[in-house]
Amino acid sequence: MNSNAVWQSQSREAPRISLQFVRRQAERLNADIRREARFGYFGTAFAALLGLFVVFAPGPAWSSVQAPAAIVVVIQLTALLSLLACGYIAFRTRLRGKLQLATEHEQVLQSLHAYRTALERRRDHYATAWRWSLWPAIPAVVVILGGTLLFDERPHKWLRLSLATLVCAMAFLFAAWFSLRKSAGFQKELDALKTLDDEAP
Amino acid sequence: MIALPSNADLATAAAEAAETARDERYLEAAGLYGAALERLARAYEADPSRRQDLLQEVHVAIWRSLLTFDGRCSLRTWVYRVAHYTATKHMLANRRVRLHEMHTLDDLPDIEDDRGASGSAVEVDSLRRLLALIERLKPLDRQVILMYLEDFSAEAIGEVVGLSPRNIATKIHRVKKLLATMFHERNGQ
Numbered sequence: 001m002n003s004n005a006v007w008q009s010q011s012r013e014a015p016r017i018s019l020q021f022v023r024r025q026a027e028r029l030n031a032d033i034r035r036e037a038r039f040g041y042f043g044t045a046f047a048a049l050l051g052l053f054v055v056f057a058p059g060p061a062w063s064s065v066q067a068p069a070a071i072v073v074v075i076q077l078t079a080l081l082s083l084l085a086c087g088y089i090a091f092r093t094r095l096r097g098k099l100q101l102a103t104e105h106e107q108v109l110q111s112l113h114a115y116r117t118a119l120e121r122r123r124d125h126y127a128t129a130w131r132w133s134l135w136p137a138i139p140a141v142v143v144i145l146g147g148t149l150l151f152d153e154r155p156h157k158w159l160r161l162s163l164a165t166l167v168c169a170m171a172f173l174f175a176a177w178f179s180l181r182k183s184a185g186f187q188k189e190l191d192a193l194k195t196l197d198d199e200a201p
Numbered sequence: 202m203i204a205l206p207s208n209a210d211l212a213t214a215a216a217e218a219a220e221t222a223r224d225e226r227y228l229e230a231a232g233l234y235g236a237a238l239e240r241l242a243r244a245y246e247a248d249p250s251r252r253q254d255l256l257q258e259v260h261v262a263i264w265r266s267l268l269t270f271d272g273r274c275s276l277r278t279w280v281y282r283v284a285h286y287t288a289t290k291h292m293l294a295n296r297r298v299r300l301h302e303m304h305t306l307d308d309l310p311d312i313e314d315d316r317g318a319s320g321s322a323v324e325v326d327s328l329r330r331l332l333a334l335i336e337r338l339k340p341l342d343r344q345v346i347l348m349y350l351e352d353f354s355a356e357a358i359g360e361v362v363g364l365s366p367r368n369i370a371t372k373i374h375r376v377k378k379l380l381a382t383m384f385h386e387r388n389g390q
Contacts, residue, residue, distance in 0.1 A: 003380040006327050007350040014239050014247075014256050017231065019224055022264045025257060106213065189293065 044090055051086075054079035074147025078140045085136035092132065116190065123186035130179035134172055141168050223267045230263060230280045237351050238284055244335045244347055245288040255291045262287040274360060281348065281361045289340045330383060345372045 055076050144170070150160050206214075238259055246252040266283045270276070304336075333348075335343055341362065348358045359369045 003327075003331065003354055003384045004350050006239060007331060008352075010240055010243070010328065012236055012239055013299055014242075016235070017257065017260045019231075019264075021257075022227065022260050025261045026265055160234070 001054065033041050044086060047086055048083060051079040051083040055083070068151060068153060070151035071147065074143060074151060077147070078144040081140035081143060082137070085140060088136045089133050119186050121185050126179045126183035126186065130176040133179075134175060137172075207255045219268060223264070223270075226267045226270060226276065227264045230267070230276055231260065234277065234280050238280075240351075241284055241288060241347060244332065244343065245292055247332075247336065255288060258291060259284045259287045278357065278360050281353075285340075285347075285361065289344075292340065327384060334379065334383070340373065345369065346376050349373060349376050 145161065145164060148157070148164065152160070154160075239256060242256040242259060246255045263283050266279070268280055274282075301358055315380050335346060338346060341364075344362050345364075347360055348361060353361070355369045355373055357364060358364075358373070359366050362369070364372075
């Protein structure tokens with residue numbers, strides 16, 4: 001008996017997959033990606049509008065805020081710096097997305113090797129992402145904390161300052177933890193892959 | 202006066218032509234290799250419902266990839282690369298799969314032969330044992346044995362897998378030996 005003949009004589013069990021079905025499935029995948037992107041853009045646009053309002057709101061809008069003029073300036077400066085930080089992070093993220101698209105063709109050609117490279121790229125991205133995405137936010141944090149320390153003369157200043165510091169520290173720690181956890185996840189997958197290619201070139 | 206098409210019109214026409222070419226290539230690939238892809242899915246996924254998902258994933262991946270197909274390799278090589286890549290990714294994403302429990306062709310424990318059985322029962326049993334053998338192999342060796350079973354030449358297997366012809370020859374030698382034990386074939390058949 002011939003092994004190849006036995007293998008190739010298997011009866012087909014799956015229904016025929018039509019071109020329309022394939023297109024619909026691919027489109028559904030694209031729709032998911034587009035939905036995620038739209039959500040991200042909407043969030044960024046909302047934050048930008050809010051930031052722009054804080055920075056450029058005319059005097060009357062600020063007159064209802066019970067805070068010294070110096071604090072208003074501190075808040076405006078913080079909003080401006082946060083906007084710049086968001087812009088920078090959005091730019092880096094978009095650049096990364098483009099790089100991933102560019103390597104899709106390469107992935108097809110190099111099969112598992114490319115999959116490993118893609119995993120390594122993602123692992124390295126997340127291993128460093130917490131650094132490059134956090135430092136743009138530092139000026140805004142320094143301004144808001146320093147400004148509050150120097151110019152805020154309302155009661156419970158130290159309580160507010162402590163809370164703000166705690167929130168900032170927690171946000172930084174969470175971002176770093178999340179990023180490093182993702183990186184460790186990719187490393188785990190790479191370790192599993194290592195067992196595949198004892199004889200790979 | 203004849204209006205010349207704008208750059209945007211030309212770009213749209215080019216995109217539409219590329220889409221049509223992709224659809225044509227996909228239909229050709231599905232027609233030629235549809236059955237082989239189904240067998241490939243069977244070798245990578247034992248669970249029938251997940252197998253159907255995998256097969257759909259493979260078809261979608263092939264259709265998507267064909268937009269960048271430039272003819273530098275044959276359509277068959279391209280289709281198998283994408284299919285194996287997608288199936289391996291599917292396998293790695295499956296938490297039930299334990300890679301460290303899989304074997305290479307060289308460290309695979311001895312397999313039983315089919316002496317004693319006869320007729321169509323042999324065929325069914327042989328297929329079942331063949332699938333069991335394939336399921337125990339690591340993805341790289343799984344690709345080699347699957348393509349060998351689909352009558353790929355050593356060069357063609359090397360082209361898909363990305364191993365040197367020497368490595369492939371060694372692996373094929375081992376595959377033939379394993380299958381000969383299982384099917385009582387003569388080496389080289």
